[in-house]
Amino acid sequence: MHNDPLWVNRIIKAINPEGFLAKSDVDAKSLAVICSKIDADFFFYSESIKQSNKIMIQQNINWDEHDTKILQYIAEGYKTAHLTKLIPLSLSAIEKRKANIKKQLIFDIGSDKELIEVAKSKGLL
Numbered sequence: 001m002h003n004d005p006l007w008v009n010r011i012i013k014a015i016n017p018e019g020f021l022a023k024s025d026v027d028a029k030s031l032a033v034i035c036s037k038i039d040a041d042f043f044f045y046s047e048s049i050k051q052s053n054k055i056m057i058q059q060n061i062n063w064d065e066h067d068t069k070i071l072q073y074i075a076e077g078y079k080t081a082h083l084t085k086l087i088p089l090s091l092s093a094i095e096k097r098k099a100n101i102k103k104q105l106i107f108d109i110g111s112d113k114e115l116i117e118v119a120k121s122k123g124l125l
Contacts, residue, residue: 003048009056022048043121050123057122060104067097068124074098075116075125 003022011020019038025046026034037044045053057063069087078086083094102108105118119125 003052005052005056005059008049008052012053018042019044020049021046024048045121045123047123054123057104057124067101070094070097071101071116071119071125074112075119 003024008020011017018041019034021031021034021044025048034044034046066087066089070083073083073086074080080094080098081091083089084091087094089097099108102110102115105122105124106115110118116125
């Protein structure tokens with residue numbers, strides 16, 4: 001079975017597939033639905049692929065609880081300036097962490113909305 005985090009991450013970085021499935025995650029019924037989604041220009045990664053990629057991403061960026069909370073609160077619609085009331089960090093520290101998260105996930109370019117979409121597609125949210 002090829003859902004080793006390093007192997008999965010290398011494939012995603014090399015070819016950025018629209019669909020990526022572990023054989024153990026799909027059956028005949030779900031395969032047709034997944035193919036329809038991919039054909040309609042949606043990305044689809046099976047659960048074990050998302051989990052493997054999540055592990056690799058977290059290892060690469062030294063993910064901690066504060067980073068996860070920053071991402072979660074942004075996904076819930078909180079503004080960066082309000083996060084200091086929810087997370088015990090200064091605004092500067094939160095902004096630096098958010099910039100690092102963006103750098104790792106969307107290569108510095110993109111809005112918070114794009115960041116959240118990518119985080120969800122990678123199974124981080």
